[in-house]
Amino acid sequence: MRLGLLGGTFNPPHIGHLVCAAEAIDQLELDEVAFVPVNQPPHKEIDSDPGVEARVELTRRATAGDSRFWVSRVDADVAGRSYTVDTLQRLHESSPADDLTFIMGGDMAYSLPTWHEPEAVLSLATLGVAERSGIRRGDIVEHLAGLAGVDQIRFFDMPRLDISSSAIRQRVAAGRPIRYLVPDSVAEFIAAEGLYA
Numbered sequence: 001m002r003l004g005l006l007g008g009t010f011n012p013p014h015i016g017h018l019v020c021a022a023e024a025i026d027q028l029e030l031d032e033v034a035f036v037p038v039n040q041p042p043h044k045e046i047d048s049d050p051g052v053e054a055r056v057e058l059t060r061r062a063t064a065g066d067s068r069f070w071v072s073r074v075d076a077d078v079a080g081r082s083y084t085v086d087t088l089q090r091l092h093e094s095s096p097a098d099d100l101t102f103i104m105g106g107d108m109a110y111s112l113p114t115w116h117e118p119e120a121v122l123s124l125a126t127l128g129v130a131e132r133s134g135i136r137r138g139d140i141v142e143h144l145a146g147l148a149g150v151d152q153i154r155f156f157d158m159p160r161l162d163i164s165s166s167a168i169r170q171r172v173a174a175g176r177p178i179r180y181l182v183p184d185s186v187a188e189f190i191a192a193e194g195l196y197a
C-alpha cells in the first residue's frame, strides 16, 4: 500500500490538515493517509495542550468522514519526544510492504536540516511537501541541497489556506467562531470540553 503519514500536534486539527491530506492522496497517488498525533514533538513545547488523548480524539473526529483517512497512535504512545526517523523505522518494521510518504507543509520542509537524522528520514520515506505560506519549491530545493536523498522529495499543490491550529486556539480564546475552519464534530468537542477557552 502507498501510505501517506501526516504527523502533527493537531491542537486542534483543521481543514488545512484535511485538504493537505486529500491533495496528497490525489496528486501523489496514495491509497490512504494516517494522521499521526505526536505526544511530544521534538522541537517545540505544545501551547495550551489538552493532552494527547484529547488531541487523538479531536483527530479521530476530524478524519471520521473519509474512509481513506485514519489515526495512528504510533507517536501518541511514545512517552516523551518522538523523532520522525524512529516513527518511520517502527512503521517500516511493522508493515515492510508499505511504501511510506511523510507529508508536510512547505514551512516544515524548510526545517528538515535541523531534524534528527534527516538523511535517514529521506531513506525511509518519500517526503510529500505541500506548498504553503508562499514558500516556493525552488527555495526549498535550494535550501536542502546537499542532503542525501533530497531527490526523494515530491511536491504537490494545495489551495493556500491561511489557517493554523494556533489561530484556531486564539479564536476560541477570544470567543470568535471557528465553524467552517474545523469540522463540526471538532468544534463540538472543543466546546463541550471547554478547550482553549
Ligand SMILES: Nc1ncnc2c1ncn2[C@@H]1O[C@H](COP(=O)(O)OP(=O)(O)OP(=O)(O)O)[C@@H](O)[C@H]1O
Pocket (backbone or CB within 6 Å): 006, 007, 008, 009, 010, 011, 016, 017, 020, 103, 104, 105, 106, 107, 108, 130, 132, 161, 162, 163, 164, 165, 166, 167
Ligand atoms: N493550513 C495548512 N496548509 C497546509 N499544511 C498545513 C496547514 N496547517 C498545518 N499544516 C501542516 O500539517 C502538519 C501538522 O501541523 P500542526 O499540527 O503542527 O498544525 P499547525 O496548524 O501548523 O499548528 P500550530 O499553529 O499549533 O503550530 C505540518 O506538516 C504542517 O506544515
Ligand SMILES: O=C(O)c1ccc[n+]([C@@H]2O[C@H](COP(=O)([O-])O)[C@@H](O)[C@H]2O)c1
Pocket (backbone or CB within 6 Å): 006, 007, 008, 009, 010, 036, 038, 041, 042, 043, 044, 082, 083, 084, 085, 108, 114, 115, 116
Ligand atoms: O524528527 C524530527 O527531528 C522532527 C522535527 C520537527 C518536526 N518533526 C515532525 O514533523 C511533524 C509536524 O511537526 P509540527 O511541529 O507541525 O507538529 C510531526 O510529526 C513532528 O514530529 C520531526
